[in-house]
Amino acid sequence: MSKPLLSVENLSISFGRGDKAKRVVEDLSFSIAPGECVAVVGESGSGKSVTAFSVLGLTAFNGGRIETGAIRFTRRNGEVTDFARADEKTLRDIRGDEITMVFQEPMTALNPVFTVGEQIAEVLRRHRGLDRKAAKARALDLITRVRITDPARRFNQYPHELSGGMRQRIVIAMALACAPRLLIADEPTTALDVTIQSQVLDLMRELSREDGMALLFITHDMGVVAEMADRVVVMRRGNKVEEQAVDRLFAQPQHVYTRKLLDAVPRLGAMAGAAGPVPFGLDPKLAASSRPSGEPLLEVRNLSTWFPIRKGVLQRHAGDVRAVDDVSFTIGRGETLSLVGESGSGKSTTGRSILRLVRPRSGEVLVEGWDVLKLDTEALRVARRDMQIVFQDPYAALDPRLNAFEQIVEPLVIHRIDKGSALRDRAIELVRRVGLEDEHLERYPHEFSGGQRQRLCIARALSLSPKLIIADESVSALDVSIQAQVVNLLIELQQELGLSYLFISHDMGVVERISHRVAVMQHGRIVEIGTRQQVFEDPQEEYTRKLIAAVPVADPTTRMTRKAAAKIIEPA
Amino acid sequence: MLDQLVRRTLGALVTLCVVIVAVFFATRLSGNAADYLLPPGLDAETRRMMMVEMGLDQPVLAQFWHYLQGLISGDIGISLYERRPVFDIYAERLPNTLTLFGYALVLAVVLGLPLGLVSALNRANAIGGAIMSIAFIGYATPNFVLAIIMILVFSFSLHWLPSSGSMTPLHFVMPAIVLAAPMLAEIVRFTRNAMLDVLGQDYLRTARAKGLPEHVVVGKHALRNASIPVVTILGLQVAGMVARVVIVESVFATKGIGDLVVFAAIGRDYPVLQFGVILIALLVVTASLVVDYAYAALDPRVKVAAS
16 A cells, blocks of 8 residues: 555544543544545544544544644655654645645635635635736636636635635635645535535536545545545544545444444435334334324415515616515424425525514414414413424524523513413423433533434423424534434424424435425425425426435435536536 | 615714704703803893894794705804904814724723723633723723823823824823723723633534634634723724713813803804704714624624614
């Protein structure tokens, strides 16, 4: 075997000092050969991102310290540099030139006050010593290379003027500027829609092949691993638990933790034959699933929500964004209707319109015969007891200054349902119900993990004994294994309490697990609606097929045979 | 974005018009000038003649009409006290105030930004702590106290600086420092906080991952973002300076418009007071317009939020 490009040897990294020092990476070793794609997989807190930053020599800026071990990188000129010992000047010369990085969050990875062209050109000026003109010419080439049309116009645009997918391409262009030998990708597609995700993954794979560039891929998504990696390192709590070639890992996972991760991955098509939602980990063919009674709880008729576009000095009304456009559907008691579609398709606005968190323009929202849109303030307050919402980001949805008990009982206090010791009893019942413990009630949001916080949000939503829960991307921000647990919780709660869900999601794999029926939204309209079997097994619309095809398949053997989900053309 | 700036400019003009109207009636409401100006015991005939002379005998609306005509034609009247054109009085005094403002602004910005930056970068050690302590003291000290201490030290004991007047640039040093002190403290605090906020942002990590040296990461990528909230503070501080300049000018006997307006208000010298208020309004409105334009120039996202 040739000399490895990168070899990480017995690496330990810790954060904090003295007694509070905490090891986050423990005795980690792996290597990457030139042109190889290695995936490091693990949940949040496994130390995978910290590892990525150490390979870039950025550990200190992150607040960490390399305790022991070495990170040896073979440079273009054949010299081997150890990042644990190299001086900052050497590291800076390697960063952005020979090793580059693509980040998780394309929304925040770019500086908002400089044009994207400038941000690419800057790298070239820094490492290649190009003057402004030459750097710009080269940057325009790079923008074209990441398959963005009209580079001259894009060069002068600011990050906020571009879509998430396009921003991520810009970050990739920036990373490719100096033809690096190693590209580190830290969850590069987690924040993107499935269709955009598959485009970005395809792009990275093609580009790495063209340049013979090695990839270090950090992810928690086994679907993405199966699509991209040659070799996989599985990490847990700072330790490597397994390292395998990708086919072997999927075929014969050695470690029980790897198996657990693999089980949590939604696999499209796994639900064929099952009538209703089935929790992760259970065999859909054997598990009993709930059947809704068929009696309607929520009826949405011709709902439209438009947002005005105002222009000019006098803020003239120049038109409308039809966020929700003539949408109708019903949800029965104990039924889950999933609303799927890409960002901007109007899914979330539909959910918010039903709760009247935004004012719809027209239509009816009937809950047990009452039109929510016609209720006065007091009646609306009462009606909202029956409808609760769980949001996407469990970090932002909880007040950081209230403890769990106060969060959970707040709705009960507002609606004057319980008080005094009754509140405490109810809170205990609720936290137990969502799989937390009594002592958690005294803790504050920052003391919980992401999954626990989302459980807390669910407990809060349950406190008013609602009939309908609107789950707006409620599991999208969670790690795959945590996501599976929360989905299972939702399914269980439905079976026990007869809840109805409007499950808003862009993740087709999860949707297939949890839904009785599915509605597909595009441009504010429902383009297809039907039972889960109809939509997944016999989709009628091209758009639905595209959404399903874009989901990464957690099976490395299908990688080559699967046709590219979507052509890489993004509308301007 | 052009639309937005045009709208802001129109809004500023409307504000000015409102001030022009309001100041006229507000001064009239505050009492009759004749009661303050004319000596007591004057016989009725002389009193009437004086009222005619000053134009105070006419109905309020007619006076208002004259006032507007005067503003448009550039004839803003004659001081009831000094009996000379209001324009001449301001021509004498306004440059002093503007010089003072200019010195104070430059001082506050030129010192405030780097100090804020340094204290953000050294937040964990003694340098950062020292800067913030001094800034806090500067913020908490009333400006007349600071003025008197400075006069005692630099004029009385050391004889370095003149204690009053406005003849040479040296005369402006102490008033400018006293006027700038609270603003300087505010800018240091805001720059530091904005900087700390920006230093934790993902795009700085990106900048480092590109291999950029630290002075580019901080000086280019961070500072440009951190300066956005600081600009807002500058706009607010200019309005605050107007209030403080009254005290500073009277302590240092700078012949500026601050104490002129105060005395005009006490003595009901309508023409001087009216024009003074309009000038101050113009200053404040212009400052906030400049801030808006600066905002749009610094932050490309402003354009989108506007449309």
